[in-house]
């Protein structure tokens with residue numbers, strides 16, 4: 001047997017082969033994904049970009065195991081407890097403090113009570129949420145702070161697979177870039193496998209090891225662009241020629257996908 005394919009198989013985080021996804025079965029069928037083949041290795045950071053309604057969230061939900069393909073094969077190596085989801089809305093429980101919101105996944109998986117507080121505090125710190133605000137409820141937090149709590153809630157179980165659906169779309173540009181910097185740094189340190197849906201080309205390029213461009217519906221992957229940029233992505237990278245060249249290349253693929 002070929003050793004390269006053996007090690008590739010061992011490193012695989014997600015594999016979709018010939019995946020089709022239909023909604024509304026069996027009466028009115030709407031095809032959201034068609035013939036999707038995708039392999040993501042453990043520790044990659046993959047962004048998905050494409051025109052509105054092309055099927056990005058449907059693909060992300062399939063990768064998360066939240067949608068069962070109508071046909072084809074999906075294989076997700078991380079067990080359900082090792083997967084975390086972050087959405088555009090922070091979806092925090094308004095009656096719980098930041099700390100208690102971040103704790104929720106630990107309660108659901110029945111983690112030891114004695115370690116819960118320590119783990120929540122560590123996750124909130126990892127998401128750069130100020131400790132002075134741990135006891136505040138979502139109503140007293142800004143949009144950026146609420147998103148930090150949502151990130152902490154995702155980090156608290158130390159997931160192997162982190163799925164993010166336009167998490168920073170509602171934030172202003174400066175804060176979005178700051179959270180991009182922090183998320184990329186966290187990925188660099190902890191090497192979870194990341195799958196990130198966005199409409200923002202610069203965000204996709206800055207964060208990722210690879211950008212998938214989709215067209216649709218039905219959703220198909222039409223380009224797979226490797227992002228060969230330095231491991232350390234500092235703010236000044238955004239103005240470099242190598243970065244802007246990649247942004248232009250992804251943008252041109254996106255334009256083609258939208259026509």
Ligand SMILES: Nc1ncnc2c1ncn2[C@@H]1O[C@H](COP(=O)(O)OP(=O)(O)OP(=O)(O)O)[C@@H](O)[C@H]1O
Pocket residue numbers: 023024030032050051052053054055056057058059217
């Ligand atoms: N549960 C569902 N039942 C029926 N149709 C659905 C369902 N979810 C999504 N769709 C349809 O599938 C298509 C793809 O939706 P999806 O949300 O995956 O696209 P998207 O690329 O993420 O969109 P956007 O960029 O606007 O968020 C859309 O036409 C949408 O209306």
